[in-house]
Amino acid sequence: MELLPFKNEKLTDFTIDENKEAMMQALEGVLASFGTEYSLIIGGKEYTSEHIIESRNPANPDEIVGVVYGGDKHIANEAIENAHEAFEEWSWISAEKRAMYLLKAASILRKRKHEISATMVYEAGKSWAEADADTAEAIDFLEYYARSAISYSKDQELYPYPDEVSTYRYIPLGVGAIIAPWNFPAAILTGMTSAAIVTGNTAVLKPASDTPVVGAKLANILYECGLPPGVLNFVPGPGSTVGEQLVKHNLTRFISFTGSMKIGKRIYEMASVVWEGQKWLKRVVTEMGGKNALIIDDPCDITAAVKATVASAFGYQGQKCSACSRAIVVESLYNSYMKELLDAVGKITVGPTNMHENYMGPVSSKEAFDKILHYIDIGKKEATLAHGGNSVKGVGYFIEPTIFVDVDPMARIAQEEIFGPVLSIIKSKDFNDALAIANYTTYGLTGGIFSNNRRHIERAKKEFHVGNFYINRKITGALVGVQPFGGYNMSGTCSKAGGPEYLQLFMQTKSMVERI
Numbered sequence: 001m002e003l004l005p006f007k008n009e010k011l012t013d014f015t016i017d018e019n020k021e022a023m024m025q026a027l028e029g030v031l032a033s034f035g036t037e038y039s040l041i042i043g044g045k046e047y048t049s050e051h052i053i054e055s056r057n058p059a060n061p062d063e064i065v066g067v068v069y070g071g072d073k074h075i076a077n078e079a080i081e082n083a084h085e086a087f088e089e090w091s092w093i094s095a096e097k098r099a100m101y102l103l104k105a106a107s108i109l110r111k112r113k114h115e116i117s118a119t120m121v122y123e124a125g126k127s128w129a130e131a132d133a134d135t136a137e138a139i140d141f142l143e144y145y146a147r148s149a150i151s152y153s154k155d156q157e158l159y160p161y162p163d164e165v166s167t168y169r170y171i172p173l174g175v176g177a178i179i180a181p182w183n184f185p186a187a188i189l190t191g192m193t194s195a196a197i198v199t200g201n202t203a204v205l206k207p208a209s210d211t212p213v214v215g216a217k218l219a220n221i222l223y224e225c226g227l228p229p230g231v232l233n234f235v236p237g238p239g240s241t242v243g244e245q246l247v248k249h250n251l252t253r254f255i256s257f258t259g260s261m262k263i264g265k266r267i268y269e270m271a272s273v274v275w276e277g278q279k280w281l282k283r284v285v286t287e288m289g290g291k292n293a294l295i296i297d298d299p300c301d302i303t304a305a306v307k308a309t310v311a312s313a314f315g316y317q318g319q320k321c322s323a324c325s326r327a328i329v330v331e332s333l334y335n336s337y338m339k340e341l342l343d344a345v346g347k348i349t350v351g352p353t354n355m356h357e358n359y360m361g362p363v364s365s366k367e368a369f370d371k372i373l374h375y376i377d378i379g380k381k382e383a384t385l386a387h388g389g390n391s392v393k394g395v396g397y398f399i400e401p402t403i404f405v406d407v408d409p410m411a412r413i414a415q416e417e418i419f420g421p422v423l424s425i426i427k428s429k430d431f432n433d434a435l436a437i438a439n440y441t442t443y444g445l446t447g448g449i450f451s452n453n454r455r456h457i458e459r460a461k462k463e464f465h466v467g468n469f470y471i472n473r474k475i476t477g478a479l480v481g482v483q484p485f486g487g488y489n490m491s492g493t494c495s496k497a498g499g500p501e502y503l504q505l506f507m508q509t510k511s512m513v514e515r516i
């Protein structure tokens with residue numbers, strides 16, 4: 001099967017009237033569908049249950065975006081057993097055929113692009129541009145992993161040996177538990193799920209409890225493509241019950257998780273236990289949080305640095321694992337950088353993101369809102385508040401873009417992941433000092449430098465210990481196939497999603513030798 005080379009999905013230009021109109025219509029459509037019920041999917045059949053998840057609009061929590069039927073421990077078991085049964089046949093289907101399901105799903109998603117983005121505007125509080133990029137990334141994962149799976153399906157080259165033919169082949173693992181976060185409810189969920197199934201595994205997908213409607217729509221899209229029953233099972237529900245059971249089940253062969261460090265560590269521990277009847281050691285991929293820093297070095301283009309800081313720190317309300325939560329600024333240009341930064345942040349618009357003009361929307365939930373405000377209180381004691389620092393009055397979980405200055409590199413707000421629109425500014429004596437501060441964290445996800453000093457750039461490339469390092473640009477927005485994504489240390493197992501080796505994490509290898 002000859003496929004065109006992979007190309008990233010184009011982002012929508014909402015300055016074009018036609019695109020703006022299409023998105024407005026999609027928003028109206030999603031609004032009109034508020035309250036729709038979404039089923040569990042097990043063994044290809046849809047089910048309701050007594051566990052009801054009301055997914056609410058964080059911009060107006062009185063509004064119910066959708067009602068999703070959830071699982072419990074028994075339902076999780078049933079889903080795993082169905083996936084186990086389906087593995088028998090699915091694992092023998094050719095990679096080309098499995099890839100076709102992904103390509104079909106990509107084409108449906110492309111047609112329903114604005115609807116999925118509009119759902120994220122209401123369910124996750126994303127701005128139009130952020131939601132559009134999330135949907136585009138989901139399409140990219142489907143297209144990229146389809147191609148990648150086909151390339152892995154060919155027997156790999158080995159050195160010859162006299163009188164023998166040796167073969168090296170990638171084969172699937174078994175049943176996977178896919179546990180997704182709410183912050184990229186389309187892209188990350190689709191990426192982890194499609195990688196699992198295209199490599200011949202079957203899976204149980206548990207979306208985050210804050211964004212189950214987007215998850216349900218994506219699971220349904222995969223079934224619309226004719227996926228055989230049981231290959232993908234959709235079981236929303238609390239992480240503490242459904243999630244834990246999926247991880248613990250003795251038929252679960254691997255876990256693909258993206259979320260917080262706390263839960264990632266818990267999953268890692270639970271998966272290390274060999275439960276009764278279990279015949280393997282589980283494979284665990286955990287992609288977790290970050291405490292990402294941007295170094296502002298002297299000399300650099302301050303205006304570009306400020307623009308990148310704002311986008312990285314406040315895009316999607318700072319709720320990206322890659323978000324910049326520390327700007328480390330060398331003393332010599334501190335004043336000029338701060339002046340431009342405060343001017344720029346003063347212009348950020350905060351409000352419901354169904355209105356295109358709002359750059360920042362609500363944070364994801366009441367829990368996130370309370371946690372972020374708690375960290376802002378800590379910041380007020382640890383440092384000096386330079387901008388924001390309050391929630392926005394009215395309904396919805398809105399928080400002002402917030403900047404603290406005079407932050408000690410060891411302060412809690414400089415060490416712990418806040419996951420909200422809170423930026424700590426740390427002044428450094430010079431570049432050496434900045435680099436040491438940047439590395440002083442348990443995380444290692446993204447990082448960047450603004451500098452015109454080639455020597456500093458080259459040193460930072462070597463010594464700034466992060467999985468994704470950026471030079472003279474923002475530190476968010478990794479592109480599938482172009483900037484494979486994943487971090488070190490407590491940021492995760494460095495899976496490099498969207499990269500050439502990612503699918504290996506979902507497969508094992510078989511060596512075969514035939515004497516001739």
Ligand code: NDP
Nearest residue numbers: 180181182208209238239243244259260263287288289321
């Ligand atoms: P959480 O860790 O809270 O949740 C992630 C998923 O795990 C959810 O589906 C959750 O279910 C589930 N879960 C919770 N408890 C358990 C448990 N005991 N056993 C099994 N599953 C469980 O993360 P968030 O959803 O809040 O996502 C934000 C976090 O994700 C941030 O820390 C962010 O940095 C990180 N992230 C990392 C990325 C990376 O590539 N490194 C990319 C994107 C986000 P439920 O929703 O029901 O609680």
